[in-house]
Amino acid sequence: MTSQVRGAQLARLLGQWHALPGRRRSPDYAALAAAVRGLLADGRLPLGVRLPAERELAEALRISRTTVTAAYRELRESGHLASRRGAGSWTMLPGNHRMASTGLWTPQDDRDMIDLGVAALAAPPQLVPAARAAIEDLPRYLGGAGYHPTGIIELREAVARSYTARGLPTSPEQIMVTSGTQHALDLVLRLALSPGGGVLVESPTYPNALAALAARRARVTTHGLAADGTGWDADLLLGSIRQGRPKLAYLIPEFQNPTGHLMPTELRERLVGAAHAAGTDLVIDESFVDLPLDGTELPPPVATFDRHSRVISIGGMSKPFWGGLRIGWVRASAPQVQRLAAARVGVDMASPVLDQLVAVHLLADAPAIVAARRTQLATQRDALIEALAQRLPDWRVTAPRGGVTLWVELDGPISSALARAAEETGVRLAPGPRFGLDGTLERFLRLPFTLPAADLAEAVGRLAAVRYDLDRAGRPQWREPSVIA
Numbered sequence: 455m456t457s458q459v460r461g462a463q464l465a466r467l468l469g470q471w472h473a474l475p476g477r478r479r480s481p482d483y484a485a486l487a488a489a490v491r492g493l494l495a496d497g498r499l500p501l502g503v504r505l506p507a508e509r510e511l512a513e514a515l516r517i518s519r520t521t522v523t524a525a526y527r528e529l530r531e532s533g534h535l536a537s538r539r540g541a542g543s544w545t546m547l548p549g550n551h552r553m554a555s556t557g558l559w560t561p562q563d564d565r566d567m568i569d570l571g572v573a574a575l576a577a578p579p580q581l582v583p584a585a586r587a588a589i590e591d592l593p594r595y596l597g598g599a600g601y602h603p604t605g606i607i608e609l610r611e612a613v614a615r616s617y618t619a620r621g622l623p624t625s626p627e628q629i630m631v632t633s634g635t636q637h638a639l640d641l642v643l644r645l646a647l648s649p650g651g652g653v654l655v656e657s658p659t660y661p662n663a664l665a666a667l668a669a670r671r672a673r674v675t676t677h678g679l680a681a682d683g684t685g686w687d688a689d690l691l692l693g694s695i696r697q698g699r700p701k702l703a704y705l706i707p708e709f710q711n712p713t714g715h716l717m718p719t720e721l722r723e724r725l726v727g728a729a730h731a732a733g734t735d736l737v738i739d740e741s742f743v744d745l746p747l748d749g750t751e752l753p754p755p756v757a758t759f760d761r762h763s764r765v766i767s768i769g770g771m772s773k774p775f776w777g778g779l780r781i782g783w784v785r786a787s788a789p790q791v792q793r794l795a796a797a798r799v800g801v802d803m804a805s806p807v808l809d810q811l812v813a814v815h816l817l818a819d820a821p822a823i824v825a826a827r828r829t830q831l832a833t834q835r836d837a838l839i840e841a842l843a844q845r846l847p848d849w850r851v852t853a854p855r856g857g858v859t860l861w862v863e864l865d866g867p868i869s870s871a872l873a874r875a876a877e878e879t880g881v882r883l884a885p886g887p888r889f890g891l892d893g894t895l896e897r898f899l900r901l902p903f904t905l906p907a908a909d910l911a912e913a914v915g916r917l918a919a920v921r922y923d924l925d926r927a928g929r930p931q932w933r934e935p936s937v938i939a
Contacts, residue, residue, distance in 0.1 A: 498680065726756060780809065869895070
């Protein structure tokens with residue numbers, strides 16, 4: 455079923471859309487059409503959603519129906535709206551603007567490059583001692599075959615304890631260890647999503663999740679997130695689930711990647727209720743749950759409100775610990791874990807035992823490691839925000855309360871062009887369109903604050919110089935993008 459935006463909902467998204475007063479004032483219908491195009495370009499208004507009837511929108515905006523009719527006509531002419539008599543009008547983008555989202559590309563290991571495409575920290579100093587301790591533990595596993603499809607019991611117990619400490623009682627039987635969070639998502643999709651199944655995701659969202667969904671030939675619909683600190687529009691999100699009834703919804707409620715938003719407790723509870731009523735399974739990505747900053751208090755896990763095994767939580771050690779340690783996990787009901795293990799046999803059998811033992815020792819030292827990470831990230835976040843304010847004051851930034859990234863609103867739809875030009879100066883970027891569908895989000899850029907403050911300041915200085923020259927630049931040379939993580 456096609457999702458629909460009601461008149462009051464669209465009016466709230468449009469905000470102050472009216473044409474500005476003045477001698478060269480554009481007609482109201484043109485201003486309304488431009489505002490709708492802006493919502494589509496930013497990803498806040500999904501593609502393929504049905505807009506309200508002309509009369510309904512006119513009443514919500516308190517304008518004449520003639521103005522709405524003219525605005526819809528202009529949107530159809532510009533390729534942003536498709537209409538069928540008696541059936542309604544659906545949002546779209548002009549054919550020449552479509553851009554498929556992709557995930558991983560061949561990395562370029564250039565040590566002189568300031569890589570802002572990967573949002574991950576270097577390894578903590580505790581990693582080497584943990585590896586040494588793991589080697590000492592390894593002999594007791596050498597007498598067996600080494601295959602543990604759900605993971606070694608020590609690690610499953612440690613992960614289960616971490617969930618219980620967050621207020622979500624969990625047993626080791628509810629945990630399956632995977633080779634990273636991305637692997638966890640892939641296994642869940644293999645189990646729960648048939649090819650062509652419907653999936654709801656946030657816009658913007660994690661590019662590699664979109665790549666995993668594309669591999670499953672999923673029918674993806676989006677829920678647009680606000681660029682400021684408000685995040686999810688509860689009515690639109692729950693309405694998309696109730697109306698569209700997707701098979702899955704993939705969401706990142708803790709310090710959402712890339713926006714940094716934190717989903718409030720009330721919406722988490724309502725989300726689970728709506729998913730149960732619609733028959734939708736929730737895949738909750740908790741990659742950043744260990745990284746609240748500034749003393750931010752975390753809401754309960756989404757799975758706390760689950761009474762019908764509708765919530766599958768995935769997480770891992772890449773963000774709080776190290777991306778090179780490919781350890782992730784799934785938290786689900788015990789029967790779901792067993793089904794995931796059966797599906798895994800056709801993929802990779804099991805995660806490396808030695809890596810899992812390293813993870814056990816790191817988790818035992820997690821309070822000290824994570825506390826240091828939070829202090830480091832808060833300092834680097836503030837340094838990045840200060841550098842942007844000084845060198846690029848026209849760019850808008852909302853400081854996140856956790857996570858590792860800033861979602862920056864640029865001074866124009868230049869994200870991809872900026873990324874191409876910046877690479878010539880030794881800065882690798884993750885442009886906005888990589889986090890959405892069909893070429894949207896060109897006014898946005900994800901900037902991680904995982905590098906040292908000096909590197910971040912240097913990168914911003916180079917970006918400021920690139921931005922100054924961008925409008926005068928010649929025809930860009932297309933390049934293969936690098937890893938975005």
